Amino acid sequence: MAARMDGPGSADASSPASGETPAEPRSSTRLPPVISLAWGLQRRPARGPRPGLTLDRLVAAGIEVASTEGVGSLSMGRLAKQLGVGTMSLYRYVSAKDDLLTLMVDNALGRPPAIDPATQDWREGLTLWAEGVRAAYRRHPWALRVPITAPPLGPNNVAWLEAALQAQANTPLSEQEKLSSTLLISGFVRNESTLTADFARGAGAGGEQVMPKYGELLAMVLPEDRFPALHRAIHSGALSDEDDIDHEFDFGLQRILDGVAALIEQYGPGGGQSGRGAAP
Amino acid sequence: MAARMDGPGSADASSPASGETPAEPRSSTRLPPVISLAWGLQRRPARGPRPGLTLDRLVAAGIEVASTEGVGSLSMGRLAKQLGVGTMSLYRYVSAKDDLLTLMVDNALGRPPAIDPATQDWREGLTLWAEGVRAAYRRHPWALRVPITAPPLGPNNVAWLEAALQAQANTPLSEQEKLSSTLLISGFVRNESTLTADFARGAGAGGEQVMPKYGELLAMVLPEDRFPALHRAIHSGALSDEDDIDHEFDFGLQRILDGVAALIEQYGPGGGQSGRGAAP
DNA sequence: AGATAACTGCGTACATCGTACGCTGTAGTG
DNA sequence: CACTACAGCGTACGATGTACGCAGTTATCT
DSSP: GGGGOOOOOOOOOOOOOOOOOOOOOOOOOOOHHHHHTTTTTTTTOOSSSOSOOOOOHHHHHHHHHHHOGGGGGGGGGHHHHHHHGGGGHHHHHOHHHHHHHHHHHHHHOOOEEEEEEEETTTEEEEEEEHHHHHHHHHOGGGGGGGGOOOOSSEEEEEEEHHHHHHHTTSSOOOOHHHHHHHHHHHHHHHHHHHHHHHHHBBOOOOOOOOOHHHHHHHHHHHHHSHHHHHHHHOOOOOOTTTTTHHHHHHHHHHHHHEEEHHHHHHTTTOOOOOOSSOOO | OOOOGGSOOOOOOOOSSSSOEEEESSSOOOOOOHHHHHHTTTTOOSSSSOSSSSSSHHHHHHHHHHHHHHGGGHHHHHHHHHHSSSSGGGGTTSSSSSHHHHHHHHHHOOOOOOOOOOOOOOHHEEEEHHHHHHHHHOGGGGGGGGGGOOOOOSHHHHHHHHHHHHTTTTSSOHHHHHHHHHHHHHHHHHHHHHHHHHHHHGGGSSOOHHHHHHHHHHHHHOOOSSSSHHHHHHHHTTOOOOHHHHHHHHHHHHHHHHHEEEEEEHOOOTOOOOSSSSSO
């Protein structure tokens, strides 16, 4: 785990890597090798022994370990043991651990639900979408602990993006606005899912107690005179409820969708495609 | 870096640690030791040699290293060298690296702007607030790479929370809703700041190119027939603009604030304090 | 004043990781 | 059958977080 938390001083980008044999269009910008892998754009070399494993098996085993022991415990050695191979064998399939993580996360997302703009309006569609992403994160909480290091290019990530755009197809929003709304909701769901995962069973990622205690802890720390607004909040009981966490998701999503609705209304009645042009 | 990415199977919580000498109120729930430190609730022991360092110097040096070389390069050894002491000396001030990071992040946030509900309405206040958080993250991009592992209890975090609540004081929202709105905005700003930081200078955390290329990369990967909505978006040029990133922030914030405004309007005209009770 | 206790600085040691390198064996190709 | 490109993987290295315990320091107690 290095590149995933590196700061300004890390420029290990290029290095043409090894097995890039793409059937992809020529271009100045190259596809990151991981992405070629994820889309299955790699030809298997003709010569040499047949590989004993497959990328899919690596990813599946990685997900299994991450699910049962947490990503924190997922080391290359651990994964190799799971698969009954030597540690270094894994590097025949994946050029670095980060690649594996990228693949695992994309895989964990799964396929998006089919959204038909003809039978569902944008709000239903985006709600379905957001709940779908949340469900995926609920199934694979470890995915939330993997930092995002690159824009979403994996097959499932892209499919989800497409689904969100389709949900907004019958909307007067510009393409830019559709993308922005999607980004907004996607980030929101990820945040909220992380919170939910941390709160679940009262243990944060560090292992400490979290939610119902939060108000109590805050109260212990506050110089009673400053922080009057916080005191009001604490004493209103707003920080003591246990099931708040589920409400947070609905609350946030409704707020965001209301905001998008307000934007759509600015385009005036009549709806329909329009695209381009800044909001009035 | 272990606990920060650990999954389900990590229960290293307790262990009464060493130097807890709190002047804090009795309670069943203990304050995490780091938090006592952050609020300066530790008495210096009477006996023994005077410490050669201070927590503040640790934190300041940590921030300096993180700022210039990235958090990824901030190791205990590196920090010790910066301070001209032995590595293990640091553990006299901080019980683990995670504590140091927590302290650093809280410190990086700085003090919130003063928000007076009498002269600013809630929307101005929250806008100011959001921009303040964003500015802090812009000053300390490395803070975005430190995973959140516990609810915000540091002095600055708490002060920012208070400020957000104060901005909404003259609002009919319930305390619960004020907190939820704050959480929503706070998460949003963090997300957006992370994206901005990654996009800045075209390098993601992994070191790859990011933004203007994103549309191009997507286009390389898409089976042209599926993903029609995405194709529309790409060809609209929505993914090619360079300065979109700054617009994203405004867009998202406006959407969220519009959503909050919609909620406030549901309370009907007249405004004023009310609190409690679910929305009509 | 001397003894004692509490504390600080920190050297050493260890366990864990990611992964570069290079050797050995294998499966198609010429 | 030789050759070549590739698969599996043992070994080794450099980082890193931190437990442990020793030696020196200082305030308090006798």
